[in-house]
Amino acid sequence: MTYMHIGKDFTPPDAEGKITGAARYAEDHRKEGMVFARLLTSPVPGGMVRNIDATEALRMDGVLGILTADDLPEAPRPGNPALSNELTYVGQPILAIAAISEQIAEDALGLIRLDIERRPFVVDPLDSLIEGGPNAYPEGNVMRRGENGMELASLKWSTDAVESFRNGRDPQAEFTTEWSYGDLDAAFAECSVIVEEPFVTAGYPHHSLEPRTCMSYWENGRCYFHGSLQSQSAANAPLARMLGIELDQLCFINETTGGGFGSRIGPYPFMAISGYLSRNLNRPVQVRITREEEFFIGSARSGMQGWMKVGLKPDGKVAAVDLIIVNDGGSTGSGSGSSSAGAVTVVYQPTAMRFRGVSVFTNTTPRGAQRGPGQNEMHAVLAPIMDKAANQLGMDRVAFRRLNAPDSNSRIDANQGPVTSAYMREAIDMGAQMFDWQAKINQPRRNGSKVIGIGVGQGYHAAGNNGFDGIVRIGTDGKIYLHSGVGNLGTYSYAGTVRAAAEALQCRWENCEIVRGNSDLGLPHSSGQGGSNTMFTHTRANWVAAQDAIAKMKEIAAAELGGTVDDYSIGEERVFKTATPAEGLTYAEAAQRAVALGGRYSGAEYPDDINELTALAVQKIAGTGLVGVAKDNLEKNGTAPGLAIAFAEIEMDLDTGKYEILDYVGIAECGTIVHPKGLSHGMNGGGVWGMGMAGFERHVYDPQNGLPANIGLYQSKPPTFLDVPVQMRHAAVDLPDPQSPVGARGIGEPAMGCAVAAVTSAIADALGGHLFNRVPVTPDMVIDHVAQNTYNNKSLKINTF
Amino acid sequence: MNPRLTRRRFIKGVIYSSAAAMSGAGLYLTNAQSQSGAAVERLISINVNGRTRRVDVLPQETLAHTLRYKLDLTGTKLGCNRGECGACTVLIDDVTNYACSTLTHSVRQREVTTVEGLRSPDGQLHPVQQAFLDELGPQCGFCTPGQVVATVALLKSNPRPTREEARQALSGNLCRCGAYDHYLNGVMRASGQLS
Numbered sequence: 003m004t005y006m007h008i009g010k011d012f013t014p015p016d017a018e019g020k021i022t023g024a025a026r027y028a029e030d031h032r033k034e035g036m037v038f039a040r041l042l043t044s045p046v047p048g049g050m051v052r053n054i055d056a057t058e059a060l061r062m063d064g065v066l067g068i069l070t071a072d073d074l075p076e077a078p079r080p081g082n083p084a085l086s087n088e089l090t091y092v093g094q095p096i097l098a099i100a101a102i103s104e105q106i107a108e109d110a111l112g113l114i115r116l117d118i119e120r121r122p123f124v125v126d127p128l129d130s131l132i133e134g135g136p137n138a139y140p141e142g143n144v145m146r147r148g149e150n151g152m153e154l155a156s157l158k159w160s161t162d163a164v165e166s167f168r169n170g171r172d173p174q175a176e177f178t179t180e181w182s183y184g185d186l187d188a189a190f191a192e193c194s195v196i197v198e199e200p201f202v203t204a205g206y207p208h209h210s211l212e213p214r215t216c217m218s219y220w221e222n223g224r225c226y227f228h229g230s231l232q233s234q235s236a237a238n239a240p241l242a243r244m245l246g247i248e249l250d251q252l253c254f255i256n257e258t259t260g261g262g263f264g265s266r267i268g269p270y271p272f273m274a275i276s277g278y279l280s281r282n283l284n285r286p287v288q289v290r291i292t293r294e295e296e297f298f299i300g301s302a303r304s305g306m307q308g309w310m311k312v313g314l315k316p317d318g319k320v321a322a323v324d325l326i327i328v329n330d331g332g333s334t335g336s337g338s339g340s341s342s343a344g345a346v347t348v349v350y351q352p353t354a355m356r357f358r359g360v361s362v363f364t365n366t367t368p369r370g371a372q373r374g375p376g377q378n379e380m381h382a383v384l385a386p387i388m389d390k391a392a393n394q395l396g397m398d399r400v401a402f403r404r405l406n407a408p409d410s411n412s413r414i415d416a417n418q419g420p421v422t423s424a425y426m427r428e429a430i431d432m433g434a435q436m437f438d439w440q441a442k443i444n445q446p447r448r449n450g451s452k453v454i455g456i457g458v459g460q461g462y463h464a465a466g467n468n469g470f471d472g473i474v475r476i477g478t479d480g481k482i483y484l485h486s487g488v489g490n491l492g493t494y495s496y497a498g499t500v501r502a503a504a505e506a507l508q509c510r511w512e513n514c515e516i517v518r519g520n521s522d523l524g525l526p527h528s529s530g531q532g533g534s535n536t537m538f539t540h541t542r543a544n545w546v547a548a549q550d551a552i553a554k555m556k557e558i559a560a561a562e563l564g565g566t567v568d569d570y571s572i573g574e575e576r577v578f579k580t581a582t583p584a585e586g587l588t589y590a591e592a593a594q595r596a597v598a599l600g601g602r603y604s605g606a607e608y609p610d611d612i613n614e615l616t617a618l619a620v621q622k623i624a625g626t627g628l629v630g631v632a633k634d635n636l637e638k639n640g641t642a643p644g645l646a647i648a649f650a651e652i653e654m655d656l657d658t659g660k661y662e663i664l665d666y667v668g669i670a671e672c673g674t675i676v677h678p679k680g681l682s683h684g685m686n687g688g689g690v691w692g693m694g695m696a697g698f699e700r701h702v703y704d705p706q707n708g709l710p711a712n713i714g715l716y717q718s719k720p721p722t723f724l725d726v727p728v729q730m731r732h733a734a735v736d737l738p739d740p741q742s743p744v745g746a747r748g749i750g751e752p753a754m755g756c757a758v759a760a761v762t763s764a765i766a767d768a769l770g771g772h773l774f775n776r777v778p779v780t781p782d783m784v785i786d787h788v789a790q791n792t793y794n795n796k797s798l799k800i801n802t803f
Numbered sequence: 804m805n806p807r808l809t810r811r812r813f814i815k816g817v818i819y820s821s822a823a824a825m826s827g828a829g830l831y832l833t834n835a836q837s838q839s840g841a842a843v844e845r846l847i848s849i850n851v852n853g854r855t856r857r858v859d860v861l862p863q864e865t866l867a868h869t870l871r872y873k874l875d876l877t878g879t880k881l882g883c884n885r886g887e888c889g890a891c892t893v894l895i896d897d898v899t900n901y902a903c904s905t906l907t908h909s910v911r912q913r914e915v916t917t918v919e920g921l922r923s924p925d926g927q928l929h930p931v932q933q934a935f936l937d938e939l940g941p942q943c944g945f946c947t948p949g950q951v952v953a954t955v956a957l958l959k960s961n962p963r964p965t966r967e968e969a970r971q972a973l974s975g976n977l978c979r980c981g982a983y984d985h986y987l988n989g990v991m992r993a994s995g996q997l998s
Contacts, residue, residue: 013939014939017936017941018928019944020947021918021932021940021944021951022878022918022921023876023879026877027945030877210943211946211979212943213881258944259943260943260944261942261945261979261980262943263979292884293882293887492942492943492980493942682985683980686982686983687942687980687982688981689981690980714883715887715888715977720979722977723970724970724971724974726983726984728966728970730983730984
């Protein structure tokens with residue numbers, strides 16, 4: 003299909019501000035009379051604050067006030083409260099002090115006297131699961147369904163069960179989540195190859211480069227809130243609830259955000275501190291946290307301790323997978339085991355599968371979504387395990403993946419539901435050719451201490467939602483205003499998705515203006531910018547809004563020029579009679595008529611099924627032009643999958659244990675390409691994230707004191723320019739998804755999953771098939787292996803060495 | 804090594820970095836109320852983006868603090884405030900420095916250039932900025948001013964770097980979004996090696 007805008011590069015309007023420094027992030031905003039708050043955080047991993055003596059602190063010149071947990075609405079427990087007297091990890095915010103400068107606020111914190119009752123703590127889930135082990139909370143270490151719904155409970159495994167698990171066997175123990183499909187025993191009985199392996203993946207912080215910041219102030223009962231979130235409109239309702247105000251009492255402003263990666267999809271807890279303090283003090287209050295505090299307050303990926311048994315039939319088809327995952331839930335208990343298992347069902351399509359899992363609270367940082375939560379760490383350890391199985395069968399690793407790849411008729415996840423479409427085989431073929439797989443695997447592998455490893459891996463994440471709203475406004479001057487409730491997190495999806503509306507309207511991009519970044523500008527209800535969902539979800543929402551605008555223009559034209567709406571077409575920013583194109587109205591004239599007509603044409607009336615936020619938005623812009631507004635009620639049947647495959651060539655130095663990634667090819671299977679440069683960013687950026695998971699990033703905690711041991715960028719290191727290939731290559735299948743008007747699905751998360759899988763696959767290949775079953779793979783692990791020292795990768799230790 | 808980065812200058816930089824790290828204690832601040840600076844002249848002139856600016860500077864104040872909060876040059880970003888990320892990279896006499904780890908008093912006789920100072924007087928983007936725009940270098944953009952400034956410095960000393968030389972030169976600038984490939988494309992375009 004030939005498009006005007008879809009599939010074409012453009013310069014997003016915020017890009018120039020980013021390269022000139024003019025772009026404003028939350029911390030760049032100042033307000034007359036603004037004061038600052040600093041947080042006093044927990045020095046202990048577990049405890050209860052029994053008394054706070056702030057007398058001296060509050061006497062200091064320049065100190066304006068204090069906020070404690072007692073000043074905030076009671077937060078659900080266990081959870082991630084803005085402030086807390088119950089301490090469940092080092093770095094947890096206890097109270098905030100507001101002062102006329104950050105330094106005074108910080109100095110005042112030093113004068114606070116706390117009386118803390120210490121509690122037992124634990125930093126490794128298995129150390130909590132084992133009988134007699136400590137629990138992160140007094141009531142327990144897991145969430146389990148009880149008489150009052152989900153509640154904290156103590157789950158213990160016998161010492162034998164934990165030892166069995168640590169040694170790579172099914173612990174035959176109790177879990178809190180379990181699902182299966184197919185006849186697992188019968189499927190294993192058909193297998194000629196069965197591989198059974200334990201695995202561990204590390205949790206680690208998001209490290210968004212902009213430390214999170216918020217600033218708020220109140221005027222006439224309304225809160226004006228500058229934030230640093232991934233999402234725009236998705237923030238309004240939860241933030242209003244957090245502040246105890248109505249939706250129309252909140253103006254949320256978030257023009258630019260310095261990364262999120264899952265940690266800022268919705269309002270983060272300490273945003274409440276700015277809101278409450280600014281209301282209490284009647285002054286603008288800014289709260290920003292340091293890089294170090296990002297480690298604690300910023301949330302993190304959940305680590306996994308697991309076991310897996312995989313069976314292949316003689317033809318290479320994956321017949322059966324039995325999977326156990328113990329998630330490190332940190333202080334929030336959040337784990338993604340079921341999502342990890344779901345990813346296995348998608349990528350390898352096993353005939354039968356069972357998943358058993360439990361997420362265990364530990365006294366470590368809160369856990370939350372991080373780029374492909376569950377799926378990507380699964381891909382990291384899954385790829386080498388599957389390689390081992392394929393190798394045992396004597397099957398080429400790419401051919402094996404092609405045989406088991408999902409297509410549009412595939413069923414996925416625990417419920418074995420349908421997909422909207424899937425073209426994984428096409429992606430595999432494209433990637434194998436681009437990477438030159440056959441030549442690469444047949445090249446000489448050893449040169450002195452250097453050895454070449456070739457890897458292949460896949461990624462998956464559900465990548466599309468539905469039911470959100472779109473708004474398109476045509477001004478009386480003919481200008482097209484594309485209202486976007488999508489956050490500006492760096493993917494340019496706020497701009498890419500409104501191109502669907504421009505496409506539908508067949509208008510010049512130069513005549514379009516994107517309205518965004520401030521809810522008072524009238525922004526529609528939108529999904530959170532997480533889960534790779536934005537492209538699918540909001541190209542649909544923008545499309546239906548544009549269709550509404552087109553329908554209204556045709557109605558106006560038919561009423562004025564005669565005939566029925568079916569007699570009219572659009573083009574060149576006119577609505578005209580198809581048979582006699584000279585008869586028609588310009589978009590500007592149609593908008594002028596709409597303003598005169600009022601009602602649904604001008605936004606004075608709007609559909610009943612749109613979200614309250616969208617209704618408020620339409621009220622703000624009513625009468626300023628022709629308003630197209632609609633909820634996405636298009637058909638959606640099945641999961642919209644984001645799929646990717648990557649190939650990596652590494653050169654590992656067996657003397658140092660380090661490896662260089664010499665070549666990297668990532669192939670996206672995300673439907674139609676909407677914005678080529680945006681896709682390039684997604685694929686390459688995801689690739690870099692995957693390389694970080696494979697080789698560098700992890701939490702380390704001191705098990706004796708519960709203290710985090712690596713709280714600097716250089717200690718839990720994101721990849722630098724020197725850790726990734728000099729040049730990265732990518733491409734996309736570019737086949738449309740039939741359930742998107744422009745054929746698009748998302749790709750942000752699979753782009754990382756395929757990369758980490760390809761690199762871990764290459765590492766195993768370089769070492770003759772040795773499986774570490776762990777990420778990150780660090781040079782010391784390689785050296786130990788080469789030196790034939792026993793690297794203890796079956797202890798399943800997590801967060802510690 | 805950059806020929807302008809002498810051993811003496813490097814050692815001085817380390818000393819300043821240590822001082823800044825100690826005084827900042829991980830905070831994005833220095834403040835008049837809590838620190839006395841009686842021994843050091845506070846009202847000083849510094850040359851920023853070709854203009855002489857009079858500014859009240861505390862002894863322990865970092866250049867990043869002065870630029871952002873006293874001169875409203877917020878293009879210089881603070882990603883870590885301890886010399887790890889490079890988001891605050893500025894030019895001091897055409898040499899890249901982390902503004903978070905440089906004391907403002909140390910640049911009194913020097914020329915400071917921030918990302919805001921790169922445009923030509925008629926408002927034209929600097930060729931590096933234009934190249935980064937053409938290649939859509941940024942993702943979230945928070946590291947971008949630092950990447951732009953580091954590239955400007957690179958191309959002054961090496962007008963036609965290889966891709967390998969470019970990544971070495973920019974390796975002090977983290978990009979969490981992983982836009983490295985795009986930035987390198989920007990360097991290649993700015994140096995006339997990519998059309």
